[in-house]
Amino acid sequence: MTTPTDAQLAALGAAFDAFARRFKLAEACGGEQPLNEIDKQTLFYVASHGDCGPTDIARYLGVAGTTLTSATDRLVKRGLLARERVAGDRRAVALRLTEAGQAKVRDLEATYHQMYRQFLDPLTPSEQDTLIQIFTKIVQTET
16 A cells, blocks of 8 residues: 555545535435435435334444434434334334335435436446446445
8 A cells, every 4th residue: 555645635635526516416406405414324224224223323324322313303303204112112212214204215316326327427337347346445444
């Protein structure tokens, strides 16, 4: 592994800034208040792990329980998430998507897939595979 130069760091920063502007999610332009990243990731987690608890999500996202409580409060208030008591343990809560929450997850997934297509389309199939491998390597690297 080599240490990046200051010029490389500046170029990467400029590329990320341009990338973020170019591929901003369409929901940010919609009429409703956009969801923040924790809220979106909470919805995605609940969608794929039905009846999970807040602790499961906090552990998965690597956030404090209080942070996740705030996120679930926001999502319940917006009608996207429901809290239900677990039979046999009145202290435990299971989280479920509401119908509106299921629709929001479908919309978010469609938006992300469209965005992914936009930034992979200009690349050759080999370049697409390489980009995916590079992103995978970056997120799997421990710091």
